[in-house]
Amino acid sequence: MNSTILDYIQNNKDSIFNEWLEATKVNADERVTKVVSDQVYIGTSREFIDLIISNIKSSNEEFTSKLSDFSEKIVRLGWPLSFVTKGLQTFGKIVFEDMQEAGIVTQENQMKVIYEFDSWMTPMVNEVVNMYSTTWERTVSLQKIALQELSAPLIPVFEGITVMPLVGTIDTERAKQIMENLLNGVVKHRSEVVLIDITGVPVVDTMVAHHIIQAADAVRLVGAKCMLVGIRPEIAQTIVNLGIDLNQFTTKNTLKKGVEAALELTSRKIVNVEGAE
CATH class of the missing domain: 3.30.750.24 (STAS domain)
Incomplete structure (x- = not known):
């Protein structure tokens, strides 16, 4: 990924997180905000942002392992996939707009930065969707087996x-x-x-x-x-x-x-x- 974008994200991690948290909480439905405490919501959200940033620095194997653990956690919390994918889009939008305001993204380099963002975000969205779906299917399958065992006890x-x-x-x-x-x-x-x-x-x-x-x-x-x-x-x-x-x-x-x-x-x-x- 472009080192300029990477440096900006790492140097402004806290402010990006606060903007992201405010933006996502406004649009989140009750399945996200009402079933967990504010502390759990903030902690899980920060973990999500850390996961996104780790994709920049980690190897594919490390990122996949972290994503698998995070997917299991949010499935247990009941976070819908639409919230997770929207969160990724929101993160990218915040970073891009903040870099514009800071004068890092200009008319001359705008298309190049957009290309860099797309090359980074699109594979990550696909990986998140795939891992979330796999985790959800596995969880539902285990729940179904458990319900079957409990549905007709002798x-x-x-x-x-x-x-x-x-x-x-x-x-x-x-x-x-x-x-x-x-x-x-x-x-x-x-x-x-x-x-x-x-x-x-x-x-x-x-x-x-x-x-x-x-x-x-x-x-x-x-x-x-x-x-x-x-x-x-x-x-x-x-x-x-x-x-x-x-x-x-x-x-x-x-x-x-x-x-x-x-x-x-x-x-x-x-x-x-x-x-x-």
Whole structure:
């Protein structure tokens, strides 16, 4: 890069940063400014400016490593890519205009300086976009895996009795995860009775009922009994209106009643002990 531009940026780093911070904060949306404290925002912004300047002095390997670390940080903070790319453009604009005011950029050398800026900024913008996108995709992929693992847990509550609490909408992809977790869990925990708790499922339509029936059939094939619990009055009415046949299920309106029924199926019951505190 042109040594004149490099010297100017290094000698005026603090004033450039303050101008940049003011300009970007005015145009930043709530995803940038409201989710973090001013201290974190300023610290991360200064790190961003340092990253831009390091691209002038560092090797490609050093810059890529720093950019990777910074990308992971801003993805965690929830900073959108549009803010980051706009920040790069703003930095270049501030430096160019300040150099004009200082008389460093003149009519005679203006085109040469613009070319130098473009040769520096364009590859960096492309690298930032690529690294941010890669980091975001990796983060989303990891989050998706974690959500899948948590979306249909099979929880042992007594010996031979397990519960699968379902919360939220059930689509085809999630139904496959439910089926897989259910079968693996039944074998792992040696379940005799499985309670599928739909208290947290907002809507039970024909497709959801079909998935639940399939899961119950699969559980029976591996030698366990399946019970459907958490059927609220509005869900029961929907099931009747849709003509969904759940006769093959033992159904209970609460998880508590379901556990009591499961204990009876495994030749146990809950008793009150006199004198027990």
